Amino acid sequence: MAATMKDIAKKTGLGLATISSYLNGGNVREKNRIKIEAAIEELHFEVNEVARGLKTNRTKTIGVILPELNIAFCTQIITEVEDLLRNQGYATIICDCRSNEKREEEAVEFLLHRRVDGLIIMPSGKHGSYLKKFISAGKPVVLIDRELEEIECDCVLVDNESAVKDAVEKLILAGHTRIGIIIGPSDIYTAKRRYTGYCMAMEQAGLAVEERLIVRGDYTIEGGAAAMKKLVNKNPDMTAVFVSNCEMTMGAIIEINELGIKIPEQLSFVGFDNLEFAKANIPKLSIVTQPTKEIAGQVFELLLERLEGTDKQKKSQTVKLKTGFIEGKSVNVSGRKEWSSIY
Amino acid sequence: MAATMKDIAKKTGLGLATISSYLNGGNVREKNRIKIEAAIEELHFEVNEVARGLKTNRTKTIGVILPELNIAFCTQIITEVEDLLRNQGYATIICDCRSNEKREEEAVEFLLHRRVDGLIIMPSGKHGSYLKKFISAGKPVVLIDRELEEIECDCVLVDNESAVKDAVEKLILAGHTRIGIIIGPSDIYTAKRRYTGYCMAMEQAGLAVEERLIVRGDYTIEGGAAAMKKLVNKNPDMTAVFVSNCEMTMGAIIEINELGIKIPEQLSFVGFDNLEFAKANIPKLSIVTQPTKEIAGQVFELLLERLEGTDKQKKSQTVKLKTGFIEGKSVNVSGRKEWSSIY
């Protein structure tokens, strides 16, 4: 059985309050400090955070709810947030919901029972009604990568419209006019914004947004491959394509290879957020990148401010970060060449 | 403030023990059950797992210590284990140690304070002395992917020797004799075993294990690229290469592309455990695969048995799983062609 504060008190002949004070950085007489330290050493005493949590009503634990732990975007952010939090003494309980809304709701419930002090969530569903219980308990919630209409809380996003708009503009500048896009499910926040970005770029360039050039995937590798296939079948005259998420970028490339289409000679390509893969591919892919480390830093800061900051009534904020762009060799700069003419 | 059992007791006029019994699946008179359920509903009561944990001395929480959360092998296992554990009511606290032994030790300490019921760890360091505290507290520890000499606990591994031996044999059967290998750091368990597998295959085929054909990387993408460069520089006559982990496989491919070497015409290639990437590459890569889902299942079962099983004194076991192999197009079947003759 592990030693308790009581044991330390007995050993040193001091009271519990003194031990507690010592453990929490209070003032203790020098000679008592020495006695306490000796006793702690001797008895291998370790604070019981569970008991402390019960008493203080703060578990120093943060719940993290993710759609998929397997998605690089998620792990990159979480690995960083976890590190920052642990440095502050917070543990993170991660729940992977397999992009399933019901599981997400269960996870919230699960974490509520555990009395986590706060929640970081990248929601799968469109409404977040089950988060209300959390918020009304006065516990901070930080949303990553999506906004939720009914929920009033802090939020860290990237500027999805601009990201896609800029990327598509690069294709337009390279002379492309028939630019396909593989976008995500219509009910997902990021997919909507990215789609908007595409439309903005096309319209500003005086190009029509044609239905046939738009195919939806489900943000998975397989979905990206299937969408690419559809896109190619429907558009023999397409000269460029933009893929709007990391997994689908990979899937699209697999399919392009399968079909024997040459990048960039037959098709110019811009992908999303899969840096290592983009570098490893032949040719290197041009991609939009997301500032995962910065996102993590912002999430951490917003959360910590709510957890330990002074101004508890602070209005909730939304932080919007800029994306990056890595130039590869997957965009044909002339771009005038018709795919069908090579085909 | 959240409702407590006391509130339910007051509301229903019942005693605490009755409520507790109800909550823990004990027998309660039908009409009391109804009263309790009504009260729970009305007061939005939720069990406080923290208090329960303090009382029962079981937190229903498992600590997970990983070298890198960003490594696909780790996330694939963890996402699965987390799911299985949560279904049993266990939360998982994940600690990413950035492959740093000191951080790993800190994580053990951190989790000890949190009174986790058990530990799943993929150790970075070679000795695990800091795990002893855990084990002597009577808490189960399950090791993934490595054995630790001084530590007596359950362990789930893959058969690294055979995995590599079989892969290298395929290269030998294809006619290759000068086969390079990129292996991991000499102090890492898996690297040692994989190296042994390479040596076994070569020796059994009557081929000399030449120092110049062996380069060490650090299990990272960059390390894989650097190692590949060295290997090529030192061995203009090498016709095939085996890369012994997932990240280095990617790095090696990046470097091979950089150098303009053609797979499989100039160099046959077998990589490790990066299925999606292997499929996306041109040509598709032949790779050794690891049964991550099975590993996760075994880890879960071993842990649960210790946690809730009857035979507490059960001797610790080591489970060794078989790896797979996916045939790609990256091995030149003739193999007799000398690289230098094309070069």
Place this chain on the structure above:
DNA sequence: TTGAAAGCGCTAACAA
């Protein structure tokens, strides 16, 4: 600065 004592929300032993 220190000690005594109450109590966080729950479980479990015992009694009824």
Place this chain on the structure above:
DNA sequence: TTGTTAGCGCTTTCAA
């Protein structure tokens, strides 16, 4: 089956 009660290990008044 149910109620009473002690106590898990800690923090936090309040007094000294």
